[in-house]
Amino acid sequence: MSFARMLLRAAAEIPEGGVVFVGFHWPMLVARVARRVYGRRFLEVYENGVVVDRLSEEVPTSPCDFRFMDSAVAALGSMEALYLVLGRGRCDLAILDAPIVDRHGNVDSTCVGPYRHPRVRLAGSGGAAELGAFGRTLLVTSNREARSYPAQVPFVTTPGLVVGGAAREELGYPSGTGPVGLVTPLGMLRPDAGRRELLLVERFAGVSPDEVAATFGWPAVGRWDDVAVWPEPDAEALALVDDELARARSNFYRLPEEVVG
Amino acid sequence: MSFARMLLRAAAEIPEGGVVFVGFHWPMLVARVARRVYGRRFLEVYENGVVVDRLSEEVPTSPCDFRFMDSAVAALGSMEALYLVLGRGRCDLAILDAPIVDRHGNVDSTCVGPYRHPRVRLAGSGGAAELGAFGRTLLVTSNREARSYPAQVPFVTTPGLVVGGAAREELGYPSGTGPVGLVTPLGMLRPDAGRRELLLVERFAGVSPDEVAATFGWPAVGRWDDVAVWPEPDAEALALVDDELARARSNFYRLPEEVVG
Amino acid sequence: MRHGMRFLSLPEMVSRYVHSGATLYIGGFAFDDPLAVAHEIVRQGIRDLTVIKSSGGIVVDLLIGAGAIRRLLVSHLWNSVGPTPAHAFRRAVERGQPPIELEELSYGAFTCGLLAGGMGLPFMPTTPLMGTGTFGERTFLPDKLATVRSPFDPASEVVVVKAIAPPLGIFHVARVDREGTAQILGPVAETRLAMAACQRVLLIAEEVVDTAAIRSRPECTVAFGAQVEAVAVVPFGAFPTDCHGYYRRDLAYHLEYAQATASPEGFEAYVAREVRGVADHGEFLARLGAERLAGLATRQERWWSVA
């Protein structure tokens, strides 16, 4: 249920008629949920040069899984996608999977533990640095564990609001870019007014202050009473998400344990 | 006749199996003559992204005259042609029309007279600077007048062997690039051993020392006896060139006065 | 769609977006040259434009002669059939009739400048141009080119071109679908880079096709609706240059233009007759005659097959 809410909440951020740069993994499901549940129309741009404007029958396992090429309006290259579209500021939103994320919205998709002697080695950047450097970035994660939310990530794969002590604007990142939200199984975090760190602004029903305190490695709540509660999705929305997850599972998606059927 | 010899002499420079970057105007006719008279097989690359490997029925008036697209094996863009092919050093030869050329092989295709107050304004660079910067460049010209061969061009559109007093290598041009020949109605000039200026190394039959001295604005001959005589083309070759020129004329090519029929 | 792409007539498009004093990128590189747009700009009496175009051609020559251009950035300008002189350009540069400010880049540097602008980067290394007139002569873009020392080789100075990022561009394309997905069939020259570089993009297209045709050739897509402000459907909008898949260049027209515009008086008469003397591009085409246009057609079904 929390995974479904996470997908739904993230999908609700996709602007009608917008151009959305979609990262690997959950962002691809988020885009599908936005079409199926909210009926949103938008353009999906992928780092390999694929541009898609409609739902494909099957859930692609990655942007390089060309079972969704029939829904494509453009087949370009990575320079076109990452720079001529994203770098040029044509995207309304970039959606990025965030395995480990810190208080400043820096994302680590490279390693757990020190870079040269990692406890766990992850996939690495791919275009994740570009999504965070050039995009208004919506971070999404299915993780519930505190280790996924340290105060400071060991390795900044994707730059957040403050990188190595300096505000991102000072480091040459274009203005108007950076994380605009972090969707977690607990709720939505947003940059605070000073845009320096992520605070929980919306929680899902049933999420408690203790759970939040135990999860985030920084004080992620100002006043608990100011945290909005996101309305529970209706049965129809959940049924559509369930169907989407069944399709994903049939294409070998590894889903969070709560939904593994 | 001198125009036909010029086309034939230039065409003979095209290497069998080579990759040739072909500039606008006479170079396009040179490439056709190389196929028709010498049976050469080679790839023609054009700055707009067209890559051609065979003769088209009609003579295209420019690389952007797509009546020759049926002979194309690739339809790319200018970045691909000018940089990914030419800039990367993939071309065996670049053939460039040279309206005005000086002793160092600098070409002016921009203006006669001072740049800001030209007596005659020409078309300007287009890709001519790139052909000279990145290519082993064969310059071709149909001009016979001394004004086309000053000691120093008023405006360097295409860099030669020495540019503004400095050797091209010192100015950052890649090694192995630069003019390798200048084909004129009088004969072929080549860089001298020190590669600093163009000297007549081959003349067409009937060309006299006086004619050479009156044409080139620098001492373009060492010892007259060292200047080879290019064998006169046979009737078959001339007939093919005539046919080619007839096709060009029917597509509105403005040919030198000697051949205007 | 949120981004509000809309279909307009060409006169509406020009009057809404192209104002006197504006900076305008014009697409095409001796193919897809939108003469229809130049005619409409002249008909509407727009002046003092800063025009950026890779290859000048008749489009820019006409705009110069009609007094629509104050500043011009090009890589070359000629009438490529013949070739014959671009007379209005020559009169402007040689005699100041009318005066224009001219800035030039080699086509490679021009392309790299668009690449930087299109990528959202401030500059780009480009062709070594040291010692050339193009590097040395600067007019209204005094910082068009510069050198930087390579951080990887302190002995090496590298020529760089400043990003070109025009506020507005107008491009001729082959076809669009209802959503504004636009395609060019065949070579693209600098089109993709230029479309990315322009902050706002206007399109004129030969026709609106079913989205299935677009999806059968997704590698030909050069823009999608969300990148585009407005589209005008203008058949033969690139006449007399080629629009690959639709028609080829009208060679004779290039010569007729050169002959007609060889003198200032001839130019004025030409504009009065061919531009101001017609209501719109449709009337211009009608005067040329259906037979002449049909003779240029090259439409091949393979571009429309969706099998």
Next chain:
Amino acid sequence: MRHGMRFLSLPEMVSRYVHSGATLYIGGFAFDDPLAVAHEIVRQGIRDLTVIKSSGGIVVDLLIGAGAIRRLLVSHLWNSVGPTPAHAFRRAVERGQPPIELEELSYGAFTCGLLAGGMGLPFMPTTPLMGTGTFGERTFLPDKLATVRSPFDPASEVVVVKAIAPPLGIFHVARVDREGTAQILGPVAETRLAMAACQRVLLIAEEVVDTAAIRSRPECTVAFGAQVEAVAVVPFGAFPTDCHGYYRRDLAYHLEYAQATASPEGFEAYVAREVRGVADHGEFLARLGAERLAGLATRQERWWSVA
């Protein structure tokens, strides 16, 4: 042809061109990933390679586990179905079994490095990466990234990436003609840039087609014979990833690979069985079975129509 492109078998190609200690770019970006090449490299016992690849995938994971790689430059490495861990990569980086030297660039910076290398330019501005681990951590490419002050804005420091210009690259493409004109159908990721960047290019292709098919889609051409050293025709050479126009990825095989290679012993058994246990890619495919391969086929006639 003067440039001497020739057709070879895959084993011949690998033995002639890919030597222990060489630096090798491997094409593909989770599509057109040439697993057939990785298998052949392992079968021939080639070691100590410096491998450059945008997206690691099974191809690189296998080469790491088999001890073929000493140094690796990638932008990411995973098994994208699932996704599941790339176990050999993890063992190498987490436990040094076997040890590799790893250097990383973001995919954008990697692309810009290839763009510079492909254009013949020494470096390229790229994604601002200041403060990231990718900018800060350097191993065997200590000057992979740097900053330069913009000559157009002295207040601005710009991140630049050094040109990537590998001496040798091997790429899977969809089809070639007899002259070696090569095409990829569909999206190309960084392929065009990488092919230009590599000094020498080797291709493996699904099939040889008539030149008429090539000429009907000239916008899909990614290389021509004169750029290419040698071509090997290897059907299903990109299995288990997609080759657009021919087949789609085998999802189950990705999982089977992950499960089989989860332990070092499993990895050894997998290589003994699937790689060293077969003579060539044909035998590997035969073991998979014609039915399984037929189930992946996506061939659409539109790519072959020359109407």
